[in-house]
Amino acid sequence: xxxxxxxxxxxxxxxxxxxxxxxxxxxxxxxxxxxxxxxxxxxxxxxxxxxxxxxxxxxxxxxxxxxxxxxxxxxxxxxxxxxxxxxxxxxxxxxxxxxxxxxxxxxxxxxxxxxxxxxxxxxxxxxxxxxxxxxxxxxxxxxxxxxxxxxxxxxxxxxxxxxxxxxxxxxxxxxxxxxxxxxxxxxxxxxxxxxxxxxxxxxxxxxxxxxxxxxxxxxxxxxxxxxxxxxxxxxxxxxxxxxxxxxxxxxxxxxxxxxxxxxxxxxxxxxxxxxxxxxxxxxxxxxxxxxxxxxxxxxxxxxxxxxxxxxxxxxxxxxxxxxxxxxxxxxxxxxxxxxxxxxxxxxxxxxxxxxxxxxxxxxxxxxxxxxxxxxxxxxxxxxxxxxxxxxxxxxxxxx
Amino acid sequence: xxxxxxxxxxxxxxxxxxxxxxxxxxxxxxxxxxxxxxxxxxxxxxxxxxxxxxxxxxxxxxxxxxxxxxxxxxxxxxxxxxxxxxxxxxxxxxxxxxxxxxxxxxxxxxxxxxxxxxxxxxxxxxxxxxxxxxxxxxxxxxxxxxxxxxxxxxxxxxxxxxxxxxxxxxxxxxxxxxxxxxxxxxxxxxxxxxxxxxxxxxxxxxxxxxxxxxxxxxxxxxxxxxxxxxxxxxxxxxxxxxxxxxxxxxxxxxxxxxxxxxxxxxxxxxxxxxxxxxxxxxxxxxxxxxxxxxxxxxxxxxxxxxxxxxxxxxxxxxxxxxxxxxxxxxxxxxxxxxxxxxxxxxxxxxxxxxxxxxxxxxxxxxxxxxxxxxxxxxxxxxxxxxxxxxxxxxxxxxxxxxxxxxxxxxxxxxxxxxxxx
Numbered sequence: 087x088x089x090x091x092x093x094x095x096x097x098x099x100x101x102x103x104x105x106x107x108x109x110x111x112x113x114x115x116x117x118x119x120x121x122x123x124x125x126x127x128x129x130x131x132x133x134x135x136x137x138x139x140x141x142x143x144x145x146x147x148x149x150x151x152x153x154x155x156x157x158x159x160x161x162x163x164x165x166x167x168x169x170x171x172x173x174x175x176x177x178x179x180x181x182x183x184x185x186x187x188x189x190x191x192x193x194x195x196x197x198x199x200x201x202x203x204x205x206x207x208x209x210x211x212x213x214x215x216x217x218x219x220x221x222x223x224x225x226x227x228x229x230x231x232x233x234x235x236x237x238x239x240x241x242x243x244x245x246x247x248x249x250x251x252x253x254x255x256x257x258x259x260x261x262x263x264x265x266x267x268x269x270x271x272x273x274x275x276x277x278x279x280x281x282x283x284x285x286x287x288x289x290x291x292x293x294x295x296x297x298x299x300x301x302x303x304x305x306x307x308x309x310x311x312x313x314x315x316x317x318x319x320x321x322x323x324x325x326x327x328x329x330x331x332x333x334x335x336x337x338x339x340x341x342x343x344x345x346x347x348x349x350x351x352x353x354x355x356x357x358x359x360x361x362x363x364x365x366x367x368x369x370x371x372x373x374x375x376x377x378x379x380x381x382x383x384x385x386x387x388x389x390x391x392x393x394x395x396x397x398x399x400x401x402x403x404x405x406x407x408x409x410x411x412x413x414x415x416x417x418x419x420x421x422x423x424x425x426x427x428x429x430x431x432x433x434x435x436x437x438x439x440x441x442x443x444x445x446x447x448x449x450x451x452x453x454x455x456x457x458x459x460x461x462x463x464x465x466x467x468x469x470x471x472x473x474x475x476x477x478x479x480x481x482x483x484x485x
Numbered sequence: 486x487x488x489x490x491x492x493x494x495x496x497x498x499x500x501x502x503x504x505x506x507x508x509x510x511x512x513x514x515x516x517x518x519x520x521x522x523x524x525x526x527x528x529x530x531x532x533x534x535x536x537x538x539x540x541x542x543x544x545x546x547x548x549x550x551x552x553x554x555x556x557x558x559x560x561x562x563x564x565x566x567x568x569x570x571x572x573x574x575x576x577x578x579x580x581x582x583x584x585x586x587x588x589x590x591x592x593x594x595x596x597x598x599x600x601x602x603x604x605x606x607x608x609x610x611x612x613x614x615x616x617x618x619x620x621x622x623x624x625x626x627x628x629x630x631x632x633x634x635x636x637x638x639x640x641x642x643x644x645x646x647x648x649x650x651x652x653x654x655x656x657x658x659x660x661x662x663x664x665x666x667x668x669x670x671x672x673x674x675x676x677x678x679x680x681x682x683x684x685x686x687x688x689x690x691x692x693x694x695x696x697x698x699x700x701x702x703x704x705x706x707x708x709x710x711x712x713x714x715x716x717x718x719x720x721x722x723x724x725x726x727x728x729x730x731x732x733x734x735x736x737x738x739x740x741x742x743x744x745x746x747x748x749x750x751x752x753x754x755x756x757x758x759x760x761x762x763x764x765x766x767x768x769x770x771x772x773x774x775x776x777x778x779x780x781x782x783x784x785x786x787x788x789x790x791x792x793x794x795x796x797x798x799x800x801x802x803x804x805x806x807x808x809x810x811x812x813x814x815x816x817x818x819x820x821x822x823x824x825x826x827x828x829x830x831x832x833x834x835x836x837x838x839x840x841x842x843x844x845x846x847x848x849x850x851x852x853x854x855x856x857x858x859x860x861x862x863x864x865x866x867x868x869x870x871x872x873x874x875x876x877x878x879x880x881x882x883x884x885x886x887x888x889x890x891x892x893x894x895x896x897x898x899x900x901x902x903x904x905x906x
Contacts, residue, residue, distance in 0.1 A: 161724040161805040168721055189722050215720060237720045267715060314726060316717040368689045370566045371593050445691045448629050
């Protein structure tokens with residue numbers, strides 16, 4: 087679909103009813119793409135000139151080395167070759183066609199809006215690529231567009247920007263990755279073992295012995311690392327006629343996926359209970375004292391916080407095609423995706439309780455309860471993710 | 486219904502005997518004659534003194550007692566600690582000689598701790614109970630010490646439903662004249678004199694009378710769900726962001742439930758101790774009752790812990806590289822076995838009871854001695870339920886615990902009336 091096509095011509099190619107659109111209706115559909123050739127037609131068929139196709143391919147994905155299908159069956163390599171087939175001039179080998187056959191029918195979301203007015207966040211994120219065909223787009227004060235980790239093909243004849251996004255760090259159109267998953271909390275440390283019981287007393291006036299000290303609680307598990315960010319994907323933004331509205335500007339921002347935060351360290355294990363004091367004995371009409379209970383074990387240290395995930399580089403660039411006289415109205419913003427923060431360490435485990443005193447023999451005293459252990463220390467904080475994610479390149483293509 | 490209070494006067498010989506015993510106890514006879522009740526808590530240094538205060542039998546009667554003192558129930562425990570006490574009591578109440586080895590054992594109990602009471606006329610009102618027992622706290626002793634109670638009563642008047650009881654003390658009652666007023670059918674009392682057990686067990690065990698119930702077993706931990714594959718979208722759909730072992734996508738099996746803890750054993754029943762009841766004159770029908778304490782019931786076994794549920798397998802994905810199948814669901818954990826029920830405690834031990842009355846009054850005395858009941862065994866704990874997998878299939882349940890064995894009943898005390906069984 088060339089940008090020279092008007093709104094209705096574009097809609098027709100998406101299979102949307104021109105009649106309904108002329109009646110003011112918007113049409114949103116899921117295109118069930120039967121094979122890789124039809125996918126090429128829908129996503130990359132708007133440019134037919136080989137030179138222009140090659141340029142767009144470079145603009146969107148840069149100059150990547152291509153490995154032969156026979157040598158490299160990795161997902162990255164397959165994806166690279168498919169992108170060159172869809173947007174550029176490379177053929178797709180039978181081997182790659184076979185490798186990707188299971189992905190079809192493939193769902194692409196397509197929507198046509200003759201006149202779309204946005205007053206708040208409009209999130210275009212979807213599980214497959216999105217093709218958006220708009221006649222006139224009005225971004226009212228507070229309105230803005232975001233898309234996360236989703237490929238976008240965006241057409242609009244006229245865009246009017248009134249006011250601003252009114253949301254911190256958001257611009258008019260935001261091509262974003264997604265934050266990586268937060269790591270799971272570390273497992274709690276096991277409770278320390280109970281101290282061994284004291285030896286029972288004997289009839290030679292030996293009292294019960296003291297119980298053993300409970301074992302220290304185990305260190306809490308390390309929180310799992312945060313997931314790496316999910317990348318922003320390629321976006322083609324084609325503005326056919328003009329940019330107007332009160333601001334006379336259109337701000338386009340991109341940032342790939344931020345690393346996810348690490349998981350909190352697991353709680354340290356509780357200290358083991360002190361061992362029970364040995365029982366006193368009853369020997370005929372007399373007996374012995376019970377032994378004292380053992381002290382409780384110390385609480386285990388909290389687990390180390392999980393490290394943050396890495397920021398992820400963009401997986402595809404942004405190409406903005408706009409009439410030359412409107413190009414100055416496009417303001418672009420590119421931000422690196424920060425690495426995820428390391429999580430706090432887990433709390434220390436509770437102190438173990440003292441063991442019960444041993445039971446008394448006849449006419450004697452029960453042993454006293456043992457003292458408590460010491461609570462465990464908090465675990466250390468996890469490290470921040472190691473790497474920022476580089477943003478997509480934004481290419482302004484003036485017609 | 487009102488009963489006319491009985492004439493409480495004593496014959497001179499009876500009064501003299503009463504005052505003589507009171508003097509032995511160190512009680513002020515003048516105050517007693519004024520109607521006061523004297524109660525003393527004393528210590529006695531030797532067994533001879535105990536015999537003189539507590540045993541009101543003559544040498545001939547003692548000799549007769551000795552012939553049957555070690556009846557089968559008493560003889561059976563001769564090797565227990567109680568055997569030494571029995572031999573000491575045989576010395577004090579039946580004129581037996583002490584075994585050489587018992588001197589040392591008995592010395593641990595010296596001085597003996599004694600409560601002595603003198604009262605010229607004691608009226609126990611309708612449906613009231615006069616409990617003359619003494620506990621060790623009076624002397625700062627624990628409950629395991631053997632304690633003695635001696636009553637010296639001129640006239641004892643028991644209104645309908647009235648009772649005199651002693652609980653687990655060696656007991657001596659010298660009563661010159663007892664008057665048992667006839668019941669009117671409303672009385673709930675089935676006896677007048679009760680030789681009852683200690684209100685606690687005197688075995689070598691610990692814990693409450695009825696065994697504690699076992700704690701329930703720990704429930705098994707639910708299996709973790711399978712690890713979800715982290716995927717990212719691309720132009721062509723999903724791809725794995727990070728490699729993972731497909732086995733990690735399987736749900737974990739639930740943990741087995743822990744076994745229930747065993748119920749604790751019931752304690753042995755309280756002990757009914759030796760008693761000598763001497764009545765110089767009996768009016769009305771007198772019923773003496775004794776039964777040692779029931780054994781404690783065994784505690785029920787704890788229920789087994791429930792098995793943990795199986796974890797859910799992680800969802801699969803259609804990846805560029807192919808299909809990533811979903812993880813297998815985990816199985817539920819087995820239920821824990823139930824704990825065993827605790828065994829019931831044995832019935833309490835009983836010692837001999839000697840009743841002495843004038844020959845002519847023997848027919849007025851009814852003796853009731855019941856065996857001490859055994860405690861029931863605790864019920865075994867229920868087996869824990871098996872954990873359930875995400876597919877709805879349950880793991881095996883735990884086995885129930887076995888029931889505890891009942892304790893043994895113990896023989897009733899032998900009550901001798903004027904030396905006759």
